[in-house]
Amino acid sequence: MTAAICILTYGISADLCNEYIKIFERIVIESLKRFCDAIIVVYAELYQRSPNVDDIACLLQEGEERGFPGMLGSIDYMHWEWKNCPTAWHGTHTGVSHEPTLIFKIVALKDLWIWRAFFGMTGSHNGLNALDHSPVVKSMINGTMPPVNYVVNGHRRTMGFYLYDDIYPKWATLIQIISLPTTVKEKLFTNKQEDVRKDVERVFGVL
DSSP: OHHHHHHHHHOOOHHHHHHHHOOOHHHHHHHHHHHHHHHHHHHHHHHSSOOOHHHHHHHHHHHHHTTOTTEEEEEEEEEEEOTTOOGGGHHHHOSSSSSOEEEEEEEEOTTOOEEEEEEEEETTSOHHHHHHTOHHHHHHHHTOSOOOOEEETTEEEOOOEEEEOTTSOOOTTEEEOOSSOOSHHHHHHHHHHHHHHHHHHHHHHHO
């Protein structure tokens, strides 16, 4: 347990655990795998899943309370630096940054619930490529998301939406920021959207 938690918390190597805890490297690696397997068995059913009908209702209620009826969360991605990327793979994993990365895309909420995560695309891809391969988009296209029902200005809607920045295409399910707001209404919307989108930025910061 101590070895597994040390590795996960501090990112140290199995060799360092060997020097600190006085157990063999093979035992450290095996302990880490068994610890992760146990966590998955205990928590996967609760956390590694898409929202059910009750979750959708809670998401819609939270969105409406924050001024965005129909919102299912904020979506964004980041490039996660791959420190130990094999040298032969540097070219395919290096994009805008000078270090090899993996793309991590999430949908997150105010309480840090990451209800959709997509990790592992090579860092040479951009946000549009990541969006095309995202399970979120596939669930929209295939209609596998639980039903969404809400009312805006007297009109009933059956498709939820996500807040995001301005690099993605203009889809009905993606509400982007207004890059140059001019009117009072546009400025108010932009401020509100930026405030809510801090949820996903905060999650990245915690991770």
